[in-house]
Amino acid sequence: MGKIKNAFYAQSGGVTAVINASACGVIETARHHRQQIGKVIAGRNGIIGALTEDLIDTSKESRSAIAALKTTPSGAFGSCRYKLKSLEENRAEYQRLIDVFRAHNIGYFFYNGGGDSADTCLKVSQLSKTSGYPIQAIHIPKTVDNDLPITDNCPGFGSVAKYIAVSTREASFDVASMAKTSTKVFILEVMGRHAGWIAAAGGMASDEDTQIPIVILFPEVTFNRKRFMTLVAQKVKRFGYCSVVVSEGVRSSDGGFLADQGLRDAFGHAQLGGVAPVVAGMVKEDLGLKYHWAVADYLQRSARHIASKSDVAHAYATGAAAVKMALAGKNAVMPTIERVSDQPYRWKVGEANLKRVANKEKMMPRSFISADGFGITARCRRYLEPLIRGEDYPPYQKNGLPKYVQLKNVPVKKKLPESFKV
């Protein structure tokens, strides 16, 4: 019994359509190694669960409930936006983590998140050195923003990309049929505050077989109103309509978010969010064209019903690989997706040192954005295509709704006398 340690697993940051598939990979793989890993204990609401000893006993979940995580979107154990401070700034938090780990015999720390979470995970990985408490910390990549370095792509991104590509195609078909007497410009706002990966996916809606006029506004390219309007007007003239995919993070020449410079409520207060209505207003003002706009928001990142098959596979595989890395004695690493070939698409799980991952953002390469700044290149297509390929439908209930699991999330009995305030 002495060598059996429990594992801690937590979800961090914005959730995705497939982060639970990673959880499934972790738990199923751990269950196959009961001689080394006792229980997988999940943090309720991410790292906050560890700090407050608000822990979930995943061994209380049936095999089928855990399997259903693979087809259930969002974070089954709750997530959080919380970044550990440095050891110097908040020693109490680290001491508390060690207390909780020790009390629950936790020897493995699996953290499922993006760049900030990789940083937290790295700090935890250093605890064994700084505190003497033996803990192995493995980071599992997750972010719809696709901005983690080293890994070819981030689980979570492929499904958003597929959703945006499919939705852009569908809405464009709609506008095309209405354009003669009604809407001529459709504007879809997508996520991506810093990197334009998701916006780029909108460009996939058009391909050789199905040509659609699409203009993309990337956060990497400063918004030029005049050039944008000229291009939209050209497309409307040629095709009768135009679709615009705009990243929430697009910036005007003064460096501010375009979204922030528009709307005021009835009292004159600035109104948060919605770059789509701002762009729509400009289209009306400059071109006098009828428009419609949509803001996909959470719909895009929770759309498990149209998840990408490769994305689900990546998410599961990195979760499973994290456990195997832990069992191999590793610490401060992250499983990555390595692309072996584009066509046919082949990939394998690689390994990155967490120091090289934490707090770094991978932007769209300039070579992925067309020369005029409003579209994607063939190279970008070659990169994106395998990531949105394949469908992986969830099961459906008889009433027409997807069957998503809500776990029991049975709490682990607290063992520490003190509570901890985050």
Next chain:
Amino acid sequence: MGKIKNAFYAQSGGVTAVINASACGVIETARHHRQQIGKVIAGRNGIIGALTEDLIDTSKESRSAIAALKTTPSGAFGSCRYKLKSLEENRAEYQRLIDVFRAHNIGYFFYNGGGDSADTCLKVSQLSKTSGYPIQAIHIPKTVDNDLPITDNCPGFGSVAKYIAVSTREASFDVASMAKTSTKVFILEVMGRHAGWIAAAGGMASDEDTQIPIVILFPEVTFNRKRFMTLVAQKVKRFGYCSVVVSEGVRSSDGGFLADQGLRDAFGHAQLGGVAPVVAGMVKEDLGLKYHWAVADYLQRSARHIASKSDVAHAYATGAAAVKMALAGKNAVMPTIERVSDQPYRWKVGEANLKRVANKEKMMPRSFISADGFGITARCRRYLEPLIRGEDYPPYQKNGLPKYVQLKNVPVKKKLPESFKV
């Protein structure tokens, strides 16, 4: 040959995920009756195509292209928003229609649309009486608003309803996982300017097996800010989060659209659309809760990728039935969906006199809205459930995008010397 007449088919008003399935039903059925129906000639952009003699020869399309209409969203021949004036007001338009019909040997008129289109179709049906030109006009129901009378439901609605139910469930799972440290209220804006059918579908996201706190704002129920906020606060307290589904048509106590009383651009001009951000702003102001909002707009009505199987079946069946009614010598009728039983769900195609259909709107019965005005009743669920039941996935290309057909839309050679301005 003398008895063989061509058929005219056109799509009208806002398009849907399944209006092309009706087109498929019309064309495939007509092709099975070549001894009575020569060609199906489609109007490019609806009735405008008839008026301007801008006609499409659907016989140039392959059998597989026509079959693919069943899985392709939006209007393959283009639609329009154009309502014929009365015979007294614009005799020239009716004369022109007769000229075009005669020139192209058209004896059957199939018009695929909502309430306004039913009115147009009714007027055309009267041409044979008033003008002596023999034409049979059959209306094929289509509207996401589900507001046509007599028919149990309108093709197009079931798929939007499914999309909204699925999306509300998915986004709610997302909010639930973020609520501890981040978003607590999610607001989804849906279509439906007059009737709350689509908003009601959001309520289907929650069911016995999967309980989700949802508050619905119907256009039928005057917005009461205080009661709404009290309810949202209660749900957040109890569940940790709350989802709000708001109809674009919700009105404040002064009778105006809630959407109109909010946003101004930087110059103080009223900004069109988006009741979701208005409600979000109120939630922040009154409750101080973090929110996210989405506006589904065209995404909801073009989402063929998550179409309802019953909806596709209804759309096809009404298209096919329209042709059979024409062949049976009928005029001024519309095929309807008749519900035979709820459970198991059984339905058949019925027939309605167009006079009873045109220009009438079917609102949500009060018995479908819960006593507090913010939810749906068991009766409403019983009605909605069969309409969103079943999946009917489109085929996908290898690149991960749905394979939607773009027809050749070969023009019919014009035969009339004069052009006509609409």
